[in-house]
Amino acid sequence: MRNWIGICVFFLLCLQKGFSLDxxxxxxxxxxxxxxxxxxxxxNVTGQICFKAIATISxxxxxxxxxxxxxxxxxxxxxxxxxxxxxxxxxxxxxCTTCGDAxxxxxxxxxxxxxxxxxxxxxxxxxx
Numbered sequence: 486m487r488n489w490i491g492i493c494v495f496f497l498l499c500l501q502k503g504f505s506l507d508x509x510x511x512x513x514x515x516x517x518x519x520x521x522x523x524x525x526x527x528x529n530v531t532g533q534i535c536f537k538a539i540a541t542i543s544x545x546x547x548x549x550x551x552x553x554x555x556x557x558x559x560x561x562x563x564x565x566x567x568x569x570x571x572x573x574x575x576x577x578x579x580x581c582t583t584c585g586d587a588x589x590x591x592x593x594x595x596x597x598x599x600x601x602x603x604x605x606x607x608x609x610x611x612x613x
Contacts, residue, residue, distance in 0.1 A: 537582050538580065538582075
């Protein structure tokens with residue numbers, strides 16, 4: 486039983502937030518959009534959180550989306566800073582999300598599901 490508790494604690498410690506994360510770094514390239522193609526996309530370690538943001542450009546009846554993925558410092562207004570960057574470029578941000586729980590977490594929501602699964606299994610093992 487003590488072995489299981491030790492293993493559970495180890496997994497939970499692995500989920501702690503680090504000082505810097507590896508994040509995908511791309512701007513308005515076919516690989517950067519959804520569905521996300523992870524090959525040929527740069528990674529950087531310049532921030533404490535990763536982000537994914539989408540902006541829209543309207544021209545007549547056409548609406549184009551611009552995707553950006555990257556790293557920022559961990560501040561409560563990280564998405565506001567990204568929004569300002571989009572506005573400087575003449576784009577209106579329509580979506581922004583940040584994550585700081587795992588390397589390369591700005592690829593897709595699948596990373597959140599994995600972290601939740603590890604937490605759930607650890608809890609079940611502790612209760613056994």
